[in-house]
Amino acid sequence: MGAPKQRWTPEEEAALKAGVAKHGPGKWRTILRDPEFSALLRLRSNVDLKDKWRNLSVTAGGYGSREKARMALKKGRRVPKITAEPMDIDANDMDNVDNAVIDAQPLAVAVEPLQLESSPEKSVARLDDLILEAIKKLKEPSGSNKTAIAAYIEEQYWPPADFQRLLSTKLKALVVSGKLMKVNQKYRITPSSPLLGGKSTKSYSAEDMKGESNARQLTKPQVDAELEKMKGMTKEEAAEFAAKAVAEAEVAIAEAEEAARVAEAAETDAEAAKAFLDAVTSTMKNRNAASTVEWNILCYDIYTMSTIICWYINPTGYS
DNA sequence: TTAGGGTTACAG
């Protein structure tokens, strides 16, 4: 008689995801008590949270305790082995990232509407694009503030752990590059920005970070070629590739930080890259639970990021 | 309180 089934609203779902991101899965009571989520989740019990998370994990292709071994991965997304692979990149280059101690479970990360199955075009959603998309969709006359932008992105996609920081950094960078305008704490898209740009050394803005609607293919044809290659890789190969890309990215970041002394703008980019890398490396720690799709996204992002950084450091020399 | 199996409601 009572409840006709209370469907979860997107808001509640977002709150749950955010809660898990903050406190980790399994801390349902904690999440519920957190003043940041208690408002949105007041109608839910800790058990509800647990059940909902279980459902999300299942539909997201995660491996909860609930999957009935069903759901044949749509197409030919075969997964040879999901077992842990040796691949000792952990001890090598990234000893400084033991922050993965937090939770033993990377949980089934919800890869939302991302589908790069077969379309390089709208495949990976980069933060830059998400920010632009958020502002466009919100359609606020005077622009949108950071909170609104963050809320939109969090609802639509699964935000990385370092999301808030990344977002702030990116917004700043976008303003500096002239892509966005900041007025009274609000951001709005610069109407078809010409070349402008405060720094004359910024030769990358028109190349990578730009691209009104298709900023996705910011990279060169080379990147696309690499992407094509990656799509045919096995999980192990992709992992190795990613490890290499990360190593290159780290070198690039180091150089970027060096270059930051001369160009202030470089600092923000280096910071964004660093934050991104941290998120990536911690994810890699838990790669065993990552799906193939997630891996492709990850690899592509890593490669793109390292490419952008290399480009920034040496616009003409990178090939 | 939580994890996991079981049950009910509902859509296709």
Add this chain to the structure above:
DNA sequence: CTGTAACCCTAA
């Protein structure tokens, strides 16, 4: 009927 999402039951 079948699959999924929300809800229930219970051991630990």
